Amino acid sequence: MTAQLCSDCAVRDRALCASLDDVELDALNTLGQKRRLARGETLQWAGEESLVCGNLISGVLKLSATTPDGREQVVGLLYPADFVGRPWADHADFTITALGDVELCVFPRGPFERVLEDHVHMERLLLQRTLAALDEARGRMLTLARLSAREKLAGFLLDLADRSHGCRATAFGPVTFDLPLTRGEMAEVLGLTIETVSRQLSKLKAEGAINLMGARGITIRDRAKLEAA
Amino acid sequence: MTAQLCSDCAVRDRALCASLDDVELDALNTLGQKRRLARGETLQWAGEESLVCGNLISGVLKLSATTPDGREQVVGLLYPADFVGRPWADHADFTITALGDVELCVFPRGPFERVLEDHVHMERLLLQRTLAALDEARGRMLTLARLSAREKLAGFLLDLADRSHGCRATAFGPVTFDLPLTRGEMAEVLGLTIETVSRQLSKLKAEGAINLMGARGITIRDRAKLEAA
DNA sequence: CGAGTATTTGAACAACGTCAATCCTGGTGG
DNA sequence: CCACCAGGATTGACGTTGTTCAAATACTCG
Structure with missing residues (x-):
């Protein structure tokens, strides 16, 4: 070598x-x-x-x-x-x-x-x-x-978004990137279970804060809404 | 000065x-x-x-x-x-x-x-x-x-016992000392509420693992039982 | 002794975990 | 190219733990 x-x-x-x-x-x-x-x-x-x-x-x-x-x-x-x-x-x-x-x-x-x-x-x-x-x-x-499951997830996603070199259409528009972790790993990081992580993600998606594409892809659609949590 | x-x-x-x-x-x-x-x-x-x-x-x-x-x-x-x-x-x-x-x-x-x-x-x-x-x-x-309220408290008490210079009758017998924190402060440390801390202490006392004297005094009666939790 | 604070206790509730079934999805091999 | 497979992900029903709100009790310090 x-x-x-x-x-x-x-x-x-x-x-x-x-x-x-x-x-x-x-x-x-x-x-x-x-x-x-x-x-x-x-x-x-x-x-x-x-x-x-x-x-x-x-x-x-x-x-x-x-x-x-x-x-x-x-x-x-x-x-x-x-x-x-x-x-x-x-x-x-x-x-x-x-x-x-x-x-x-x-x-x-x-x-x-x-x-x-x-x-x-x-x-x-x-x-x-x-x-x-x-x-x-x-x-x-x-x-x-002290944070709720929702708050933990919102904060974590923002963190990942800032760290990722995801592509975005406009400076303050939606960012898209791949999660470097599985649901299970996110659960381990946040002190939750797989199911809770999945449910909260679904809820955030339903509310229009994020979008999920496949198991790994994610788009931060409404950053303000995540920050509010 | x-x-x-x-x-x-x-x-x-x-x-x-x-x-x-x-x-x-x-x-x-x-x-x-x-x-x-x-x-x-x-x-x-x-x-x-x-x-x-x-x-x-x-x-x-x-x-x-x-x-x-x-x-x-x-x-x-x-x-x-x-x-x-x-x-x-x-x-x-x-x-x-x-x-x-x-x-x-x-x-x-x-x-x-x-x-x-x-x-x-x-x-x-x-x-x-x-x-x-x-x-x-x-x-x-x-x-x-990841720990339950009971586990958090048991661990914390053992920690304090080791740190305190409380008096004990025999080398492995009960240790008695004063808690340097109020219930509320213990709750803040352990990520719980005052009520949960109080309830778990009462339960440990009822089980004979500890003894409480006044608001501050505590005796570790059955160290093994605490360590088990 | 008495006021103010800390603690204990109870009951109802909410959030999250558990268990279990189903659904994707990406990769594989026919 | 398509059907199948396995692991991850989602969803639902239900149980548990710990919180919340409220009240009663016990300490501690003047």
Whole structure:
């Protein structure tokens, strides 16, 4: 397998590595390894030894927690350029699974920690991202605990719409894009069941707020109505 | 007001400052300021400009988020030696309120950020704490979204019991301590209502798992039964 | 002792989950 | 090209949990 060059990396200037110059990057390059996961494959199981850290290059990963009796909750979604892994913890608290096909760049955890320690700028970037992730997680606690199913779904759809590069006819007109998650996965993210997600989507469609095309396609028809919820 | 000496600080070696030697500490000393909050006072409102960072010295703080229409969720509790504030964000996302009387040591945010940047060891400590806080927040997402009221309460009580220095007759016997929160505050933390919290406590008492004495006193009578839930 | 607040308890209700049946839809192979 | 198949999605009926509204009771601090 040919070594990949960081300089060609799709997320070179958005991932943590943006804090490194080309020379430093070369050093990392020898440590890192490209890794691909197919839809549904898991990079790491909760409870397992935490072996790797890295950057997500393409695709979406979910981070999930489970109760002893099998109830599951997605506690985070990772998008391209996001940092993956948990430095300084020898056991992982969460399971990391690919939602679609995924490409990432991984480093053995120990050596990666040493790189962090040697590169203050990179460590600071990670701190800032972690603080932001913490804010986001806390915001999601409000969502999970206090919003109604309808509110959760409306907010989630708006979030996806903003993140997607869906096509739209006019600046404020309808946006169309593909959901990167199944109904079941949306349920896991929002703390609901498949049926509730499906019902709420149907209701939003009936009210004209959205349009559904096939299992994955969606159009935000009336953004204001979603925002109201 | 007499300047306080860090060397006398109750959390000198557990807070972030543990990473500093006495000389560095002197420098911080001139920046920092003791601050007291009475029960219910708030240090910072969500949306407000984020002015201070600091360390909690004594008491408990709650971090909470609210919906536009006033529903509230506690997204974090801070205990002595915990770090308070959000460096590198000019607006606070969460409201910080004292649950009991509180003592903390605060620094203006800007200068504090500079101290962080100049003290790699301290910055690393903050990163490690932030990563841990993120794990905890994510764990609480599972609790909020998937556990029943009974499970939430049982878990919360065990948590408090472990944290409290309550007195116990024998090593594995019953522990008695005072709840640092009202029923209403527990409800805010667990994503429930006051009534549900009260009902579940009554039920646990009826089952002999706990004992309630007055509004605040509690005894963990049957730890195993709580852990089972 | 007494006012004000926190807590407990009850009854009716709504939202969401569960169980079960049916419907799509996209992919496969004849 | 079309029929079929499997997994995901939808819909319906019903049960449960937790909320809401309301009232009574217990604490705590003057």
